[in-house]
Amino acid sequence: MTKDNTDTPVTVVGLGAMGKALAAAFLKAGHPTTVWNRTAGKADDLVANGAVQAATVEDAITASPLVVVCLLDYPTLHKVLGGAATTLTGRTLVNLTNGTPGQARETATWAAGTGADYLDGGIMAVPPMIGQPGSLVLYSGPRPAFDQHSGALGSLGSAQHVGTDPGLASLYDLALLTAMYGQFAGVSHALAMVGPEHAEALTALLPSWLIATAPLSATAGDDDDSPSDMQAVAIANITAASTEQGVHPDLLRHLLIPLRDLLGARAAGQELDALIDQVRTG
Ligand code: FVH
Numbered sequence: 001m002t003k004d005n006t007d008t009p010v011t012v013v014g015l016g017a018m019g020k021a022l023a024a025a026f027l028k029a030g031h032p033t034t035v036w037n038r039t040a041g042k043a044d045d046l047v048a049n050g051a052v053q054a055a056t057v058e059d060a061i062t063a064s065p066l067v068v069v070c071l072l073d074y075p076t077l078h079k080v081l082g083g084a085a086t087t088l089t090g091r092t093l094v095n096l097t098n099g100t101p102g103q104a105r106e107t108a109t110w111a112a113g114t115g116a117d118y119l120d121g122g123i124m125a126v127p128p129m130i131g132q133p134g135s136l137v138l139y140s141g142p143r144p145a146f147d148q149h150s151g152a153l154g155s156l157g158s159a160q161h162v163g164t165d166p167g168l169a170s171l172y173d174l175a176l177l178t179a180m181y182g183q184f185a186g187v188s189h190a191l192a193m194v195g196p197e198h199a200e201a202l203t204a205l206l207p208s209w210l211i212a213t214a215p216l217s218a219t220a221g222d223d224d225d226s227p228s229d230m231q232a233v234a235i236a237n238i239t240a241a242s243t244e245q246g247v248h249p250d251l252l253r254h255l256l257i258p259l260r261d262l263l264g265a266r267a268a269g270q271e272l273d274a275l276i277d278q279v280r281t282g
Pocket of ligand 1: 014015037072080097098125126
């Protein structure tokens with residue numbers, strides 16, 4: 001198996017905000033880069049920087065042993081690649097389109113039928129981060145395919161293989177997004193609590209607070225310094241203060257009340273696995 005070097009040609013299919021950032025990062029790393037997009041004009045800047053624009057998806061795929069696809073969703077991927085399936089034989093298809101673990105596994109089965117190696121990926125970055133420190137892309141699928149192309153894939157950011165089950169990268173991606181959206185929802189509730197008058201002051205306090213507390217999130221901050229019963233009281237106070245401030249408590253009911261119950265269960269001596277089971281079953 002020959003591992004990638006910067007001479008390895010790469011094809012990028014899909015030039016939305018993310019696809020353009022991916023292609024630009026491959027170009028910057030020195031990879032001969034071929035691109036294709038439904039709306040051809042989106043390739044202009046990349047072509048000006050040395051990319052080759054293919055006239056058809058088939059031409060794009062046959063230009064490179066490594067084909068990276070980043071489209072709106074999986075139905076779009078199958079629509080775009082479906083007619084070009086035979087050209088995938090012997091190549092590695094890396095799909096960075098966001099979707100479910102089930103969609104990833106189905107697509108892996110489809111790709112196997114074309115004779116391609118298939119890696120599914122989850123991009124834990126926004127387009128300006130691609131190729132920069134802090135960019136992380138998760139991959140799952142056959143380890144040899146990942147090892148062969150980890151050099152080229154490393155152009156996008158830190159490349160992490162999370163398992164051979166093709167659905168795992170998507171599962172981890174969506175789980176991490178769930179954590180992020182939980183945080184976003186909490187912040188929106190916090191801003192509602194303080195109201196427009198104090199929104200600017202609170203916004204200034206948020207980043208350092210969220211960064212400082214991030215390491216505690218996997219255990220819900222439950223330790224000897226912040227015992228569960230103390231936190232349960234704080235959560236009750238948050239709920240009461242929200243009502244005092246005229247903020248609808250629905251978000252808290254859905255996010256914090258189950259958390260309070262979990263903390264209470266832990267205080268009663270239940271193990272973490274049992275607590276996670278409670279969340280799973282509601
Ligand atoms: N942008 C982000 O912040 C996130 C970061 C994490 C990963 N996501 C996922 O990446 C996929 C692509 O996202 P995107 O930001 O590039 O999305 P768009 O800018 O909307 O580009 C969509 C591309 O899909 C093409 N496309 C859409 N429909 C069709 C179709 N029917 N036939 C052919 N191509 C289609 C579209 O083409 P065009 O509109 O330019 O012609 C773009 O290439 C996505 O899964 C995110 O969840 C991004």
